Amino acid sequence: MKHITFYLDFVSPYAWLAFAQLPEQLRGISCHVRYRPVLLGALLKKYANPGPAGIPPKRDWTYRHAEWLGHAQGTPLHMPLHHPFNPLPLLRLALECSDDGCINRFTAETIFRHVWEGGADALAPERLAALRTQLSAQLRTDEQAAERAKALLRSNTEDASTAGLFGVPSLAFDERVFFGLDGLPMLRACLQGDSWFDQGRWEAAASVEQGLQA
Structure with a gap:
């Protein structure tokens, strides 16, 4: 059985789209997926990356594109009332359902749907309370x-940063990291033993010399 780690932050529409698409991409492949929440903002900050929402024209495009992609792949996606928003309450709630930094697919899907279905405020107190109730069977109840x-x-975010992750969704398999919704077909090819990965092209493509001087 192959093992995959899916790094996610609920603030990312592409993480939701990739999460929804993943079962189809893994069809027929024996594998186990661990879902690991990380703070996207910290990964972006490391590389002084404002993210798509930090560039006004790109923000407009990103939101239109994300909604269209949801429509095209049959995944419900409506931009929440406010975006970007601070995802910490959702990430911490998710990890109250964990002992080791990973969450199960039910927990991840419940929170993703909370954010990306209906176009409501993801952080509205009454909605967060209702979300906690939805997850009550998953939540750890000890004082700590x-x-x-x-x-x-x-810890999850630091580990992801150390591993060279720069955004979400990122999926790690066999010491390789595949980024983005559009990286899923490449991951599937790797899982299926595509010969491209045995020809040194993975390493060679990343060894191209920088052509611009700082």
Whole structure:
């Protein structure tokens, strides 16, 4: 069985689209997926990347494109009332459902749908309370649960940064990282043993010399 780690942040529409598309991309392949929440903002900050929402014209395009992609692949996606928003409450809530920094698919899907279906405010207090109720069977109830969730998020994000992740969704398999919704077909090819990966092209493509001087 092959093992994949899916790094996600609920603030990303592309993470939701990739999450929804993943079962189809993995059809017929024996594998186990671990879902690991990380703080996207910290990964972007490391490389001084404002993200798509930090460039006004690109923000407009990103939101239109994300909604259209949802329509095209049959995944419900409506931009929430406010975006970007601070995803910390959702990430920490997710990790209150974890002991090791990973969450199950039910937890991830419940929170993704909370954000990306209906176009409501993802952080509205009454909606967060309802979300916590939805996840009640998954939540750890010991006194350390909230602090442990914060520590797990920090650890997940630090580990992702150390591994060279620069955004989400990112899927790690066999010491390779595949980025983005459009990286899913490449991941599938790798899982199926596509010969391209055995020809040194993975390494060679990343060894091209920089042509611009700082």
